[in-house]
Amino acid sequence: MKAIEDYRGRVNKALRDFLDKKLAGDSGYSKETRRLLENIREYSLRDGKRVRPIVAIFAYKCFKECDMKTEDELIKASISLELMQSYLLVHDDIIDKAELRRGGKSFHETYSGGDFGNNIAILAGNLCSGYMHDAILESGFSEKSKLEASRYLTWIDERENYGQALDILPGFEVSEEMVMKIYELKTATYTSQGPIYIGGALAGAQAGVLEKLQTYGTRIGIAFQIQDDILGVYGKVEETGKPNDSDIREGKKTLLITKALELANNEDKEFLLNNYGKSDISEEKLEQIREIIRKIGALDYSKKKARELIEQGKRSLENLEIRDEGKNFLTTMADYVQSMA
C-alpha cells in the first residue's frame, strides 16, 4: 500500500528518535541496563510494516486536515502503537515459548531464554508498556486529546491481556463464537480498533463519532486475523516470510481448525484431534491436516467469513461523514486485507 510506504520511513525515524532519547536519558545505571535498552531498541526497530501507527495517522485524517507540524507530532504520538506492539510481543513470546520474532531472536532468547531470559523479558515488556504511555503523553496535542488517547491506550492494553488470558486459560469449549472473541480482543483491538480510537482522539473526535468507526475497526481487524491464520497454514513461506506449519504444530486456536472440527466426520475429527498441536508432526500428516480442512469446507468457510467481514467493514464507511483522505485509506486497507489470502 502506497500510504504505508509513504509513512513507514517517518514512523521508523520517530521510533528511533524516541528510543535514542530513552537510551541517552535513562540507561546510565549500569552497562547492563544500557545493554537492555539497546536490545529493546534493536528489537523495536526490526523490519515491520508499521501498519498500526499508520492506521492511527489516517484515523486522525478522517477528522482533521494535518499541517506539517501537526503531522510530525502525530507521527511521534503514533509510535505509541509500535511500542505497545513490542510490549505485547515480548510478553506473548515468553508465554508461547517462541524462539524467533521479526527475523531475529525473540526477546527472552536474546538473553538465552530460560528463567533468566524470561525474567528480563518481563521487565523489557514492562518498560515498553511505560514507553507507549510516554509517547502519547509527551506529544504536542491538547491536554484533552492526550487524556482521551491515554484512556483508549489502557482500554487496548487491558483487552489485549483479557484476550491472551482467554486464549491460554483452560475451561472453555473452543467454539466459533469464542475464537471470534479472541480474534477481536487479541487482534482487532490493537490492530485497527485501538489505532482508530487513538488517532481519532488526537484529532479531537467525539467518542460518539469514533464509535461509528468501530464497525469498520472490529470487522477489518478480525478479518485480518482470519486471513493471517489462513497464511499460517496455506501460505507459501517464500512469499509470506512466515512459517506455514507452526500454527498446526502449536495447536493454535483458529477459525480454520474450530470449523474443521465442527464439520468433520468421525474419522477426520479423530485424525485432527490426534495430530493438531503435535510439535513433532510429520510433513505427511501436516499435509493431511491441510487437506482435511480444505476438503470439508472449513477453508472456504473462513475465506467467506473474512470476505463478509471486509464487505461489512467497507459498507459501514459509506455513510460516514469523514474526510476522504482518511476514508480512502481505510477502504484501501480493507482491500489489502482481502488480498492477503
Added chain:
Amino acid sequence: MKAIEDYRGRVNKALRDFLDKKLAGDSGYSKETRRLLENIREYSLRDGKRVRPIVAIFAYKCFKECDMKTEDELIKASISLELMQSYLLVHDDIIDKAELRRGGKSFHETYSGGDFGNNIAILAGNLCSGYMHDAILESGFSEKSKLEASRYLTWIDERENYGQALDILPGFEVSEEMVMKIYELKTATYTSQGPIYIGGALAGAQAGVLEKLQTYGTRIGIAFQIQDDILGVYGKVEETGKPNDSDIREGKKTLLITKALELANNEDKEFLLNNYGKSDISEEKLEQIREIIRKIGALDYSKKKARELIEQGKRSLENLEIRDEGKNFLTTMADYVQSMA
C-alpha cells in the same frame, strides 16, 4: 500511625469499589477470565497498610486544603498506587520465585506455579498496570492534573523496571553505591517519591515545587528499605509478620551484606561468601551470619545510615512552604520509619 489508621478503611473501600466495577464490566468473556479478575481482586485486597496511597493523599494536603468531595476523588485516584503495587509484586514474585505474599499465595502460585502460573501472572500484572492508569485517568481532577499525574506514573513504572533489571542483571560489582541506587529505584520511587509527585500533581503543584519535596522522598524511601532489610535479618517474626531468614537464603543484595563483605576479615568474608544465598543454610549458620554482620559493625553502619537519611529528610522539610497538615504527616512518617528497626 493515626493518619494511616484514619484513611486505610476508605482507601480499602475505594480499591474494592474499583475492582468490583472492573469485575462487573470487563470479566464476562468466560468463567475463567472472571475467576482471573476475582483473583486479582482478592490479591489486591489482602491486608496491607496502604501507606503509598496515603502518602499521596497527604502530599496533596501539602499544597491544598481538601473538602469532602475532593477527598473522595483523591482517594479514588490514590488507589492507583495500590494497583501499581499489585502489578509490581505479581511480576516480582515470578522473578524471585516467591511462593508467599501478603499472608497468602503469590499470584502465580494461585495458579499452581510453573510455566502456566507464571504466564497467567504476567497477564494479571499487566492488567493491574492498566488499572493503575485507569484510576488516575478516571478520577475527577482537571485534565492538566491528571495528565501530570499520569506522566509521573510512567516515570515510577519505568524506574521500577530499571531498578529490578539492575538487581537481576549480572555484571556489576555489588557496592554500597549500587545498592543505594537499587534502593532508590526499586523502593523510594514507588514508596515515597512517586506518591508525593502524584499527590502533588493532583493538587496542581508546580514541578519545581514538587522537586523540592524529593530530598525528603528519596531519603525516607531509602531509609525505609534499609530498616526493612534490617528486620529481614534481625526482626522477630512474631512482631513483624515477615520471615527473618529469607533475605539470607535468597542472597538479597542489601546494605547490610554489602557493608559486611567490605568490613569483614578474610575468614569472615569467606564464611559469608560461602553461606549467604544458600537456600538450605542451617539455623546455626544463619545465626553466625547475623553475628558476623553485627560484630564487624555493618548492622550499626546500616542503622546509622538510615538515621542520617531520616534526619536529612526531616530537615529538608523545615524551610518548605507547605501546609502543616501535609508537613506534619511527612514528619510523623519519618519518625515511623525511624522506629521500625
